[in-house]
Amino acid sequence: xxxKIIYILIIFIALILQTSVVPNLFPPxxxxxxxxxxxxxxxxxxxxxGFFPWIIGIGLAYDALTFSVVGVHVLVMxxxxxxxxxxxRRLSVDLYGTGILIVMLFVVFAMILQSFAxxxxxxxxxKVLVTFSGIMENTTWLQLLKAFAWNIVVVLFLIWVLRKAKxxxxx
Amino acid sequence: MKNFSSTxxxxxxxxxxxxxxxxxxxxxxxxxxIRNAFIVLASPFQKVGYIxxxxxxxxxxxxxxxxxxxxxxxxxxxxxxxxxxxxSRLHDVEKENDLLREQLNxxxxxxxxxxxxxxISQDTQGLGNWLEIDKGSNDGLKPEMPVIVSKGILIGKIxxxxxxxxxxxxxxNPKSSLNVxxxxxxxxxxxxxxxxxxxxxxxxxxxxxxxxxxxxxxxxIGGNMPRGLFIxxxxxxxxxxxxxxxQANVSNPIQVAKxxxxxxxxxxxxxx
Numbered sequence: 001x002x003x004k005i006i007y008i009l010i011i012f013i014a015l016i017l018q019t020s021v022v023p024n025l026f027p028p029x030x031x032x033x034x035x036x037x038x039x040x041x042x043x044x045x046x047x048x049x050g051f052f053p054w055i056i057g058i059g060l061a062y063d064a065l066t067f068s069v070v071g072v073h074v075l076v077m078x079x080x081x082x083x084x085x086x087x088x089r090r091l092s093v094d095l096y097g098t099g100i101l102i103v104m105l106f107v108v109f110a111m112i113l114q115s116f117a118x119x120x121x122x123x124x125x126x127k128v129l130v131t132f133s134g135i136m137e138n139t140t141w142l143q144l145l146k147a148f149a150w151n152i153v154v155v156l157f158l159i160w161v162l163r164k165a166k167x168x169x170x171x
Numbered sequence: 172m173k174n175f176s177s178t179x180x181x182x183x184x185x186x187x188x189x190x191x192x193x194x195x196x197x198x199x200x201x202x203x204x205i206r207n208a209f210i211v212l213a214s215p216f217q218k219v220g221y222i223x224x225x226x227x228x229x230x231x232x233x234x235x236x237x238x239x240x241x242x243x244x245x246x247x248x249x250x251x252x253x254x255x256x257x258x259s260r261l262h263d264v265e266k267e268n269d270l271l272r273e274q275l276n277x278x279x280x281x282x283x284x285x286x287x288x289x290x291i292s293q294d295t296q297g298l299g300n301w302l303e304i305d306k307g308s309n310d311g312l313k314p315e316m317p318v319i320v321s322k323g324i325l326i327g328k329i330x331x332x333x334x335x336x337x338x339x340x341x342x343x344n345p346k347s348s349l350n351v352x353x354x355x356x357x358x359x360x361x362x363x364x365x366x367x368x369x370x371x372x373x374x375x376x377x378x379x380x381x382x383x384x385x386x387x388x389x390x391x392i393g394g395n396m397p398r399g400l401f402i403x404x405x406x407x408x409x410x411x412x413x414x415x416x417x418q419a420n421v422s423n424p425i426q427v428a429k430x431x432x433x434x435x436x437x438x439x440x441x442x443x
Contacts, residue, residue, distance in 0.1 A: 016213065016216045018295055019220075019303075020217040020221040022295070023224075023292070024227075024228045025228055025231075028298065028299065029298075031297060052182060056186065059190075063206075064205070064206040065209065065213060067206075067303075069194050070193055070199070070202050071191070071194045072194055074186065074190045075186075075190050075191065075194070079187070082179060082183045085179060118296055
């Protein structure tokens with residue numbers, strides 16, 4: 001029960017931050033994706049099986065708040081979580097040393113997947129064929145690098161917070 | 172050997188199939204009550220978060236700009252001297268403008284009933300396609316109502332309403348399509364959004380005279396959009412891909428990402 005309440009609280013705060021705080025503090029296309037990083041962090045800390053139902057809930061909630069096509073973010077998060085789970089069981093994931101390189105790999109994969117999801121959303125929503133390059137052509141490398149850097153900071157912070165929470169609240 | 176149905180991969184595949192099907196079918200209206208309930212629950216927190224982050228962003232901008240303030244101050248003092256003489260010239264232009272508006276029957280902005288709303292959320296993808304505001308059907312808002320800022324600059328229209336919030340479809344959204352005209356020559360066209368990158372005035376007749384610098388306003392044709400709402404200024408004019416029409420890129424003076432308050436046109440007041 002404790003675990004559910006804490007997870008609901010963390011997820012709700014992350015949703016509010018992503019939809020209402022992040023757009024104001026970061027320029028477009030160079031902002032972190034707190035929700036996606038939360039999925040990665042929770043999968044690393046809690047494992048895929050334990051976190052599986054939450055992924056569906058978070059995805060649906062994010063779709064609701066962003067007026068997206070229902071299911072888009074569920075797919076992105078599910079695939080990202082599976083990718084993270086697959087490699088985190090075979091490689092050493094941690095907050096220092098080579099473990100951070102593995103986390104960076106997860107972040108890069110999730111960001112690429114998110115971009116493809118945007119193509120899917122606009123293709124489904126606007127009924128117009130949109131190519132990946134069509135959306136990315138106005139994104140500079142510097143913006144991508146900034147978004148990547150912020151995502152790394154967020155995911156490492158979330159992994160640290162979740163591990164502390166797990167220890168402190170005996171989850 | 173482990174039963175495949177109990178593996179992680181099986182769960183992922185089943186989820187992908189189910190939600191892939193949902194994306195394909197896109198039963199938006201089926202999920203609308205659940206979506207609305209969740210939005211109503213989250214909107215007070217979104218409002219607080221948006222206001223706090225707006226103030227933080229403003230403070231951050233101020234701190235970073237302190238070094239520039241002195242230079243800016245010197246420049247403004249010099250400019251001010253020029254503006255004094257310009258001001259007297261503009262008084263004459265204002266009189267001419269009032270006369271022209273009367274002749275063209277453009278709606279004066281004082282003729283609208285407006286509902287002020289706070290922005291509580293915006294497009295998380297950073298493409299400037301939509302905003303969420305803190306007024307909904309409980310406040311008399313309905314889909315298709317125009318949304319303006321600064322007494323007459325159009326930024327979009329209401330697309331969806333819940334009881335306490337509304338989604339504003341911005342002009343830069345590819346789903347946005349609006350009948351517009353140039354204020355100078357009354358050349359008509361269709362304004363279309365370009366995935367948050369800007370707006371383009373399309374389907375301008377080849378015979379119409381459209382120049383960079385011309386102001387673009389709503390034409391009031393065929394919809395709930397009143398005539399005369401300012402949209403932007405033409406940047407450049409070029410032929411369409413099929414060479415049948417002209418196209419013009421229009422720049423909107425409003426930075427949507429920095430908006431805190433907008434106004435919804437709920438009613439156009441009738442002449443007494």
